[in-house]
Amino acid sequence: DTAVSQTPKYLVTQMGNDKSIKCEQNLGHDTMYWYKQDSKKFLKIMFSYNNKELIINETVPNRFSPKSPDKAHLNLHINSLELGDSAVYFCASSLSGLAGAGDTQYFGPGTRLTVL
């Protein structure tokens, strides 16, 4: 069984479009995350949700909006896509997400977004 899954795996779209990436975890974790890995391979956190509530929002344009319908899902909506949004987006989850440094994050396989 896949622990953290993302759909789609690949997403190719035109500039200006609106798109969504879905993430689901079946680990029973309370916290979910979105990371972005750019062309230089740097992996950076974008958002963190704990029990459907936003707890981390790094400097990310307003065009990016996470939505958590329940604690097993954290979807990423992107409006008005730009060329610079092309990257691989990874979803992750962890058990508690609280101030415990021993809380391990588990990652999904990634979604490669290409904006033309």
Added chain:
Amino acid sequence: DAKTTQPTSMDCAEGRAANLPCNHSTISGNEYVYWYRQIHSQGPQYIIHGLKNNETNEMASLIITEDRKSSTLILPHATLRDTAVYYCIVKTGANNLFFGTGTRLTVIP
């Protein structure tokens, strides 16, 4: 989070132990050392973590120096499938993992 320093790349012969060093001289008492790896743009894979004591699991061993300023990840018998970028991360209670540039390990047949 404390910054980490890792060599850019390393080679290891298949079947040998791979020893990946990491310096984290500014680590504080409540910060954990985590190791992840990323195989060819797949999702980062958790390997191991520790606070003070050495740790071992089915994938690897983690050796942390007594002053906690450096650590070594050991893959006891490297295989070709272990070729990946290995990230050493020092993590506080904040839940964003800071991924640096990591070490690109190449296992050579």
